Amino acid sequence: MTLSYGSDATSTELAAGLSDVLSAKCDLDHVRRVWSEGEFDRSLWDEVSSLSFWGALIPEADGGLGVRSEDVVRSLEEFGYSGASLPLTETVAVVVPTIHRFADDEMRDRLLPGLLSGASVSTAAVMPGGTVALFADVADVALVAAEDGLYVLERDQFTVEPVHSPDPTSRLGRIKPRPDAFTPHARLGEGALDEARLRAVWATAAVLNGVSRRMLDLTVEHTKQREQFGRAIGTFQAVKHLAADAWVAVESSRPCSWYAAYAHQEGLPDAAVAASVAMASASDAARLVGDSALQLHGGIGFTWEHPLHFWLKRGKLLEHSYGSRQFHLRTLGVAIRDEQAGSEALFADV
Amino acid sequence: MTTETAAAKDLAAWRAEIRQWLSANVPRDLVGARPLTSPEVLERRRAWERVLYDNGYAAIHWPVEYGGKGMGAAHRMIFQEEYERASAPPRLNIQGLMLVGPTLMQHGTPEQRSRWLQPILRCEEVWCQGFSEPEAGSDLAALRTSARVVGDRYVINGQKIWTSGATYADWMFALVRTDPDAPKHRGITAVLIDMRSPGIEVRPIRQINGRRTFAEVFLDDVEVPVANTVGEMGDGWNVAMSALVLERGIGRRSYVKYLPLLQELRHLAIASGGADDSATLEELGWHVMQVCRYRHHVGRTIAESSDGRFGPEASLNKLFWSEMEAAIYETGMRLHALATATGTEPALSERYPLWEADYWHARATRIFAGSNQIQRNIIAERVLGMPKEKR
Numbered sequence: 001m002t003l004s005y006g007s008d009a010t011s012t013e014l015a016a017g018l019s020d021v022l023s024a025k026c027d028l029d030h031v032r033r034v035w036s037e038g039e040f041d042r043s044l045w046d047e048v049s050s051l052s053f054w055g056a057l058i059p060e061a062d063g064g065l066g067v068r069s070e071d072v073v074r075s076l077e078e079f080g081y082s083g084a085s086l087p088l089t090e091t092v093a094v095v096v097p098t099i100h101r102f103a104d105d106e107m108r109d110r111l112l113p114g115l116l117s118g119a120s121v122s123t124a125a126v127m128p129g130g131t132v133a134l135f136a137d138v139a140d141v142a143l144v145a146a147e148d149g150l151y152v153l154e155r156d157q158f159t160v161e162p163v164h165s166p167d168p169t170s171r172l173g174r175i176k177p178r179p180d181a182f183t184p185h186a187r188l189g190e191g192a193l194d195e196a197r198l199r200a201v202w203a204t205a206a207v208l209n210g211v212s213r214r215m216l217d218l219t220v221e222h223t224k225q226r227e228q229f230g231r232a233i234g235t236f237q238a239v240k241h242l243a244a245d246a247w248v249a250v251e252s253s254r255p256c257s258w259y260a261a262y263a264h265q266e267g268l269p270d271a272a273v274a275a276s277v278a279m280a281s282a283s284d285a286a287r288l289v290g291d292s293a294l295q296l297h298g299g300i301g302f303t304w305e306h307p308l309h310f311w312l313k314r315g316k317l318l319e320h321s322y323g324s325r326q327f328h329l330r331t332l333g334v335a336i337r338d339e340q341a342g343s344e345a346l347f348a349d350v
Numbered sequence: 351m352t353t354e355t356a357a358a359k360d361l362a363a364w365r366a367e368i369r370q371w372l373s374a375n376v377p378r379d380l381v382g383a384r385p386l387t388s389p390e391v392l393e394r395r396r397a398w399e400r401v402l403y404d405n406g407y408a409a410i411h412w413p414v415e416y417g418g419k420g421m422g423a424a425h426r427m428i429f430q431e432e433y434e435r436a437s438a439p440p441r442l443n444i445q446g447l448m449l450v451g452p453t454l455m456q457h458g459t460p461e462q463r464s465r466w467l468q469p470i471l472r473c474e475e476v477w478c479q480g481f482s483e484p485e486a487g488s489d490l491a492a493l494r495t496s497a498r499v500v501g502d503r504y505v506i507n508g509q510k511i512w513t514s515g516a517t518y519a520d521w522m523f524a525l526v527r528t529d530p531d532a533p534k535h536r537g538i539t540a541v542l543i544d545m546r547s548p549g550i551e552v553r554p555i556r557q558i559n560g561r562r563t564f565a566e567v568f569l570d571d572v573e574v575p576v577a578n579t580v581g582e583m584g585d586g587w588n589v590a591m592s593a594l595v596l597e598r599g600i601g602r603r604s605y606v607k608y609l610p611l612l613q614e615l616r617h618l619a620i621a622s623g624g625a626d627d628s629a630t631l632e633e634l635g636w637h638v639m640q641v642c643r644y645r646h647h648v649g650r651t652i653a654e655s656s657d658g659r660f661g662p663e664a665s666l667n668k669l670f671w672s673e674m675e676a677a678i679y680e681t682g683m684r685l686h687a688l689a690t691a692t693g694t695e696p697a698l699s700e701r702y703p704l705w706e707a708d709y710w711h712a713r714a715t716r717i718f719a720g721s722n723q724i725q726r727n728i729i730a731e732r733v734l735g736m737p738k739e740k741r
Contacts, residue, residue, distance in 0.1 A: 002361060002424050005650035220734045235737045237723070240730030247729055248666050255646035277642040280635070332638040333631030337620070341613035342435075346638065347605070347645070349365075 003350060006074045006258045010067055014056065015074035021047050022082035028307050031083040034169050035310060040121075040138045041085050041169075048086065049118025057097040063116050064096075069199075070261040073206045077254070080210025080318075083310050085169035087123050087135035091115065093203035095122040095143055098196045099152065102188035107152065111141060125175050126150065126196045127322055134321065136160045136173030143196055144175055146182055150193040157181040167317040198275045200322045202260035205278035208318045209257060212250040212286045215293040215311045219243060222297055233296075242292040249285035256281050263348065270348040273335050276328035283325035286315040365428045368407075372436035375401060380439045384704075387563065392518055395442045399473035408471050409447050411601065416455065416463070417471045423652040426601045434606040445515070446470035446477035448602060450523045450542075453593045457540075457581040466521075466542070480510040480524030480543070480567060481590065488724050489741075490525075491534045491587060495569060497526040497541065499576060504528070504541060506549075506572040512718065516552045516565035519545050523593075525586050538586035542578040549573075559710035594720065595664050600652060603671060605645035611678050612637060614701070618685035621695040633681055640674045662732035665725040672715040672722060679709040 004011065025047050034041050048054075055064030056072050072092060079088050096115050099108060114120035120140040125133040133142060137160045142153045158177045165172035220243055223234030233239050260278035263271040290312050294301045301308045319325065339345045377398055383391045402408045411426045412418025421429075441447065451470050454463050469475040486493035495508025506526055513522070522543040529537035545552075549572040554562035581589040615634060616625075624630040647670060651663060686702045689695060716722045730736040 003649050003653060005646070005653045007650075007653050220736065223736060232737050234730070235739050237727065237739065240736055240739075241723065241726040243734055243736065244669075244726035244729040247734060248669060251663075251666060252643040252647045252670055255650035256643055259642075259646045259649070273638070274642070276635075277639045280639050281643050284639075326632055329632040329635035329639065330628055332635030333628075333633070334635075336612060336616050336634050336638050337625045337631065341616055342609045347609070347642070 003259070003262065004070075005255045006070065008071075010071045011074045014065075014067060014071060015078050017051060018048070018053060018075045019078040019082070021051060022078060022084055026082050026084045028083075031085075031307065031310055034085050038168065040135070040171065044084055045086055045118060045121070048084075048088065052116070053088075054091050054096055054118060055116045056092050058100040058112075062100065063112070064100075068262075069093075069097075069202075069265040070258050072203075073258045073261050076203055076206035076257075077210035077213065080207035080212075080314070081214045082210075083214065083307075083314070085167075085171075087121060087139070089203045089207050090124045090134065090200070091122050094124045094126070094196050094199045095141065097199065098124075098143060098150070098188065098192055099141075101195070102150070102192035103152065107185075111152070111154075115141065124196060124200055126193065126200050131175045131177075132163055132172055133175055134317075135171045136175050137162065137171055142175055143188075144177060145193055145196075148187070149190070150188045150196055151177075151182055151186045152188060153177055153181050153186065157186070165317050166313040170314065170317055172317070197322075198260075198264050198271060201275040201279045201328075202257050202264060204318055204322045205253070205260065205275075205282035206257040208279075208282040208286050208315060209250055209254045211311050211315045211318065212246075212253070212282070212289040215286075215289050215308065215315065216243070216246050216250060218308055218311070219246070219289075219293040219296050222300075226298070239296060242296060246285075246289040246292045249288045253278075253281040253285040268348040268350070269344040270346055273332060273346050276323070276331045276335075279323055280325050280328035280332065283319045283328070286319050287325070290315050361424060361428060364425055365432060368429055368432040369435070371405065371407075372432055372438060375405075376436045376438045381437045383439070385561070386440060387515075387518060392442070395439050396473055398439055399442050403472050408473070409451065412447075412451060412467075412471070413455070416451070416467050423600055423655055427604055427648060427652055430601060431604040431606045434604055435609075437610075443470060443473050443476045444602070445479050445519075445523065446473075446475070446521075449479060449593050450477045450521075453523070453540075453580060453589060456592060457589050461577070462542075462580070475520040476515065476518060477521050477523055478513050478515045478519035478545070480513055480522040482512045483509060484511050488721050490590070491538065493525055493527060493538065495524070495526045496530065497528045497539060497574070499528070502576050504574045504576060504578075506541075506543070506569045506574055508569050510567040510569070512555075512564045513552075513567050514564055516545070516567050517554055517562075521545060522567070523580075525590055528583055528586075532584065535587045536584055538590070539583045540580040540586040540589040541574055542580065543569075543572065543574050547572045547574065557710070557714075559707040561707060561711070563711075595661075600648055600655075600664065600667060604648065605641050608641045608644070608675070608678065611675075611682070612641060614705070615678065615682055615685060618682060618689050618698065621698055622685050622688035622692055623694075624685065624688060630685075637674075637678050637681065640677065644671055644674055662728050665720075665728045665733075668719055669722050669725040669729070672712075675715060676712045679705070679712040683709055 025044055056067050058064030060066040121138050122141040123133040123135045123139040124143040125131045126145045140155045144151050144153050158175050160173040162173050223239050224232050226233050257278040260274035263274040297308055300306050380394055410419040410421045410429055414420045451467055483493045497504040497506045522545055524541055524543050525538050526541055527537050528539040549570040551568040553566045555564045556562055619625045619630050682705055686705055689698050731738055
């Protein structure tokens with residue numbers, strides 16, 4: 001089978017549907033308003049909920065859309081591109097499919113309807129050693145990693161302490177479980193934590209690539225408009241080369257998140273490596289694109305008025321969520337230390 | 351019809367077929383044979399090319415009517431991956447198979463195709479590319495080698511440089527200036543030159559790694575039939591540009607080529623005692639990431655090319671692999687020096703000189719086939735639509 005890397009009809013139609021809503025309801029003025037008001041963007045959340053998007057990855061029979069993991073990658077990019085501030089990644093890619101697969105019937109029946117309709121907001125704190133999560137203070141349901149697995153906590157079972165992040169609209173907070181929260185009943189089945197982690201990593205990589213694409217587009221547009229020495233600054237090679245390198249970085253990163261989702265869906269032996277590649281390359285790209293974007297915008301990029309900083313800060317948050325670049329690079333380093341370079345754990349045959 | 355034939359053949363079955371055939375047929379004594387261009391090794395490489403031809407694998411991407419299999423990019427990439435996995439010898443007639451053949455199919459006359467395509471396929475005539483000149487590197491259109499029309503022949507004078515394979519090539523696909531008065535992009539013509547012609551002198555260039563894989567080619571009143579013109583006289587720039595996209599494009603190297611290099615870095619890191627050091631682990635991880643990125647970028651490009659053709663995005667390909675390769679060799683130089691200092695594994699020291707020679711070669715890849723600065727210009731102007739600079 002030829003890998004589509006997201007050029008197939010399912011991927012593009014799903015992404016177009018989401019993108020239509022986001023571009024109609026989440027224009028620059030809307031993004032500015034969310035950043036200045038500091039409230040959770042409930043109206044946009046409800047708009048996306050009306051698309052039946054949250055259940056994209058669970059079967060139609062259970063109220064979802066029944067698409068494959070890799071089919072949502074383009075949509076996740078569009079979300080990152082839009083600048084919307086929603087727990088979209090966590091809900092569609094992590095919480096709903098993980099609960100669907102690993103929760104017992106009682107919990108599924110109790111939680112899934114609200115999650116699918118958008119009546120419940122959810123988040124995930126699944127990386128090693130951390131309990132901070134995006135949108136923690138508005139979450140009704142949280143997946144929380146503990147030493148012995150992954151737990152589902154509901155609103156009355158945790159409190160939230162706000163923590164600083166470059167992007168306040170993503171509402172980063174520390175989830176503090178109540179002492180009796182980790183009950184056997186709240187614990188998801190074996191393998192849930194690994195699964196949730198993989199999902200969070202490839203999905204966030206896709207979103208981050210969308211953030212990078214937006215920064216690059218803003219920057220290229222700026223270099224075509226801004227004149228110095230009597231010509232558009234985009235004429236100069238010094239400017240072109242930064243933009244070209246930024247483009248190479250993001251375009252070589254995008255297919256990695258698609259492949260990571262695909263490898264995960266297929267259960268390929270390189271799924272874990274692919275997820276770390278996706279996140280490390282998305283972080284690499286975001287850092288490079290963000291640096292060049294700010295540099296090439298010159299003074300205007302440093303103003304609050306110019307929109308670049310919304311994506312810069314979103315990028316800076318996501319670069320360090322779900323495992324930093326260094327964390328994932330070390331994971332890859334350990335993988336090649338412990339396996340032959342040609343092994344299927346690093347490069348599966350497809 | 352071509353695409354349908356290719357699509358009908360299941361990719362996994364194709365991979366299995368190639369893998370099995372290569373494992374049974376790649377001559378073991380040619381794997382790692384050096385130097386690749388010694389007369390004796392060249393002779394064995396020609397014989398291997400003949401084996402590929404006899405089994406229908408010489409040019410799977412060529413249309414069936416010219417003796418290929420009419421296979422698309424996905425099949426080609428699988429062939430390339432398996433070819434590299436089998437450590438099969440580097441293809442001897444890359445310029446013929448990848449550049450000259452496809453260019454003749456696109457721009458050549460029926461007579462030219464029947465004269466030159468078969469010998470390329472059978473590796474009876476090996477080709478080199480004569481584009482660069484001492485004063486025409488990145489500014490290729492500044493080339494000066496002149497071709498005067500005298501009757502039905504060109505009389506060619508000038509100099510080409512950095513010509514790979516010039517010492518053993520039978521033919522050169524060259525750009526020459528046929529009209530010195532035309533604007534510089536207009537007066538250029540593509541011609542096919544017999545390397546045995548009187549007046550041609552080839553002088554190998556000794557490179558910083560001691561190898562002599564490039565050469566200077568001097569042309570002194572070399573006579574070439576006007577019938578050897580590819581495309582229209584004066585239209586050589588356009589012919590060359592379509593050829594260069596082929597040269598930079600997808601299908602000539604897969605990520606598998608880099609697996610032995612990753613394996614060597616792994617081995618070096620362990621031998622030098624650095625494999626538990628987190629800086630080294632991150633560095634190794636970074637190379638794994640880059641090779642994966644290259645793999646999936648290539649896969650994505652193939653998935654998105656409906657008709658097997660690639661646009662200016664091909665510039666990403668060449669830019670990416672050349673930078674990736676140079677970085678891998680850079681890490682290897684550090685680890686080799688470290689492993690030498692610790693002296694734990696003498697066999698590694700024997701590999702060091704070869705690694706170093708390849709290291710310097712990897713630096714050349716950032717310059718040849720259009721320097722990476724030129725690739726960045728192409729990406730900025732033709733992909734990102736940034737304004738052209740007056741050049």
